[in-house]
Amino acid sequence: MSVDVESKQRKGMDRFLNGVERLGNKLPEPFTLFTALFLITAVACTIMAWFNVVVDVPGTDEPTPIKGFFTGEGLAWFTSNIGENYIGFPPLKTVVPILLAIAxxxxxxxxxxxxxKVVGSAPGWLLPYAVGFIGVAGSIMADSAFVVIPPLAMIAFKAAGRHPVAGLIGGFAAAGAGYSTNFVPTSLDALFAGITNSVITTVPMIEQNADPINPVSNYFFNLASAFVLAILAGFIIDKVVEPQVNRLGISRDEIKEPTGLTEELDAIVDEGEDTGIYAQRGTGVEQSREVEDHKLTDIEKKGLRRAFLVLGILAVVVIAAILVPASPWRNEDGGFLPKSPLLDSIVFLVFTVFAVGGYVYGKKTGAITGYRDVPKLMGGGIVGMTSFLVLAFVLGNFIALFNWSGIGSWIAVEGAELLERMHLSGFGAIVLFIVLCSILNLFIISGSGMWAIMAAVFVPMFGLLGYEPSFIQGAFRVGDSATQIITPMNPYMIVFLGFLRRYEPKAGMGTIISRMLPFVIPFWIAWTVILFIFFQFDLPMGPGNGIMMDIP
Incomplete structure (x- = not known):
């Protein structure tokens, strides 16, 4: 391919993505956007309630009526739960503790x-692929991956002399678009398996002939998908995202905006300098943000050794605590899947790693003089997440209304029934099913919530066509992940936007969508192709789980 042709293709792609960005940025600011969506949903559900619209949610005994916001019941619900809708917003309990520890x-x-330390001995060309693998594997941390991986990738890229925004984008994309797969079984696999088993019994023919479903029923498919998507993510970061970011002239350094929040953060940093928190050269805020100097000092090396030693001791303690037969972190059956106190402690474990590691390192290097410095450091983290805390208020109430009114279930069920009425079979029907999942994923980002609805319709429907439930569950994974990094419904896009605005202060939802599109389409196509290969060659989806049922 000639240089002129490649140049024209790059320019064409840049024009397309820039157009998407400009169009997307015409959307209001997130707070205004979700306020508008809240009002639109409120009006829509009220009109549907006036017309007595109901939804037959699979698994329920009676039709569920759509509830109207502008009714006595709706207004009473809102005024009684406005605080609970905010405090109960799921990402708060994940994001806030982790960001305090990361601070x-x-x-x-x-x-x-x-x-x-990690990138010092690694070649720079390998970084994008490392981010791809870490991002795809990040779902083992559940939603914590969206908070932890992008900023770490950002710092890694900057430390290696590469563009930090490319690492940030790649970390978020790999963690989000590849969320439903992994190299190892996760709690999500157990959750999906439990939902699938619950609907198999509704059709005796499927119950009698289908292979048993367990947390590793999609493991072979997941393993193949994870490797391919991780490599693909690295390639996109290296060959598409970073070149585009460089062509756009996005700053490699954080841009301080003259806002009240910046002034507050500066005040905290100044206070920390006065008390000796950041006195040690080579540590502190400035060094963590300006990491061009790759070489570690002797005191930094000693700090890392001390921190890793303490974290290693803690790891041994944790492992010993969970392995004992009577461990309180086991579930009632003595295991850990599908649910257990251990899996519910992921946020605590991540918090401990960053908080304890940071404290021990700071004490050794002199960045921390005593425990009294900890609240000052956390205070800096609170200032940095203020915009997220504000946006979480309107977003939490919007999602609560979306669920309470029943509109979310109505959209999912109507979409599923539309595909069912088309009476399609063969892999073409599977592709349409994936498309439907991808579209619904723009509105319902809870994978378990959407699978609970979709499985009740499509596992029996495709089962009557001879498909194994494990195969349909695998197809759902494809549609459940790829598009969640371009929907404003993803609450972690707000967190990502906060990091992105460190380098692009004027970035908006359109900016995120345009930066993520280079991942969405290739991921979707590659994942579907992998599924087709399993289908075409009748490869097992997991141990003891095939593609088609052996029906007598």
């Missing part, structure tokens, strides 16, 4: 030192 690790210099 300690970042502002003491622990994060930057750790990343520079």
């Amino acid at each position: 300690i690790a970042e502002q003491t210099g622990f994060l930057s030192a750790m990343i520079r």
